[in-house]
Amino acid sequence: MQRTIAENLAGVRGRIAEAARRAGRQADEVTLVAVTKYVGAEAARALVSLGCQDLGESRPQTLWPKAESLRGSPVRWHMIGHLQRNKVKRTLPLVDCIHSADSVRLLDTLEEEARNLDRAIRVLLEVNVSGDVEKHGFARDEVFALAPRLADWPHVEIRGLMAMSGRWSGPEAARSEFARLRHLRDAMRANGPAHIDLGCLSMGMSDDFELAVEEGATLVRIGSALFEGVPE
Numbered sequence: 314m315q316r317t318i319a320e321n322l323a324g325v326r327g328r329i330a331e332a333a334r335r336a337g338r339q340a341d342e343v344t345l346v347a348v349t350k351y352v353g354a355e356a357a358r359a360l361v362s363l364g365c366q367d368l369g370e371s372r373p374q375t376l377w378p379k380a381e382s383l384r385g386s387p388v389r390w391h392m393i394g395h396l397q398r399n400k401v402k403r404t405l406p407l408v409d410c411i412h413s414a415d416s417v418r419l420l421d422t423l424e425e426e427a428r429n430l431d432r433a434i435r436v437l438l439e440v441n442v443s444g445d446v447e448k449h450g451f452a453r454d455e456v457f458a459l460a461p462r463l464a465d466w467p468h469v470e471i472r473g474l475m476a477m478s479g480r481w482s483g484p485e486a487a488r489s490e491f492a493r494l495r496h497l498r499d500a501m502r503a504n505g506p507a508h509i510d511l512g513c514l515s516m517g518m519s520d521d522f523e524l525a526v527e528e529g530a531t532l533v534r535i536g537s538a539l540f541e542g543v544p545e
């Protein structure tokens with residue numbers, strides 16, 4: 314299993330580097346978040362031993378036990394899926410970054426819990442760029458309206474935006490959705506507090522991460538491409 318994952322990881326890293334090169338970017342501007350939701354703790358541990366320390370989970374209930382079994386290894390956990398407010402208290406102490414802040418009420422809850430823990434939490438605002446009804450995330454005008462308020466949650470460090478391309482989008486549509494997220498980020502920067510750094514764009518998954526890197530992704534969230542050929 315370790316060898317298969319090592320080969321997949323090298324392949325993905327190579328493709329990220331190629332895409333960055335095509336766009337005139339450096340490969341190290343892009344952080345690979347390995348999404349471990351399809352695999353167990355053993356495969357996650359294999360990734361860490363291969364130098365991939367940013368791991369992502371989309372459901373708190375699967376994040377909790379995995380974080381527990383990898384406790385002590387140098388992992389930065391990323392919460393990348395919908396986070397219900399009643400799961401914030403248990404999730405916050407385990408994670409480095411939450412990619413999926415999708416409501417003002419969730420930001421309020423994150424602020425409250427981070428303040429209780431006396432720490433700051435890095436957060437990205439999820440935007441529903443494709444308009445798919447089954448997707449979470451702020452609508453574009455909703456998130457844009459938050460720009461002047463980005464410093465209103467002192468324990469929540471809003472670092473940028475996250476999106477998924479539409480389920481039915483082909484590559485050209487996906488590319489324009491990623492470009493749209495970048496433009497939205499630029500517009501929010503221009504309208505937001507000067508000291509807030511919206512440097513992060515979390516976009517791109519196994520099927521479309523090269524397009525996302527070409528369009529400016531700084532975080533790609535990749536699952537299936539890393540675990541091809543690995544038994545569940």
Ligand SMILES: *Cc1c(COP(=O)(O)O)cnc(C)c1O
Pocket residue numbers: 348350371393394477518519520534535536537538
């Ligand atoms: C599962 C998931 C991913 C990774 O998807 P793959 O297509 O397997 O790479 C990325 N982001 C989110 C939010 C996910 O839920």
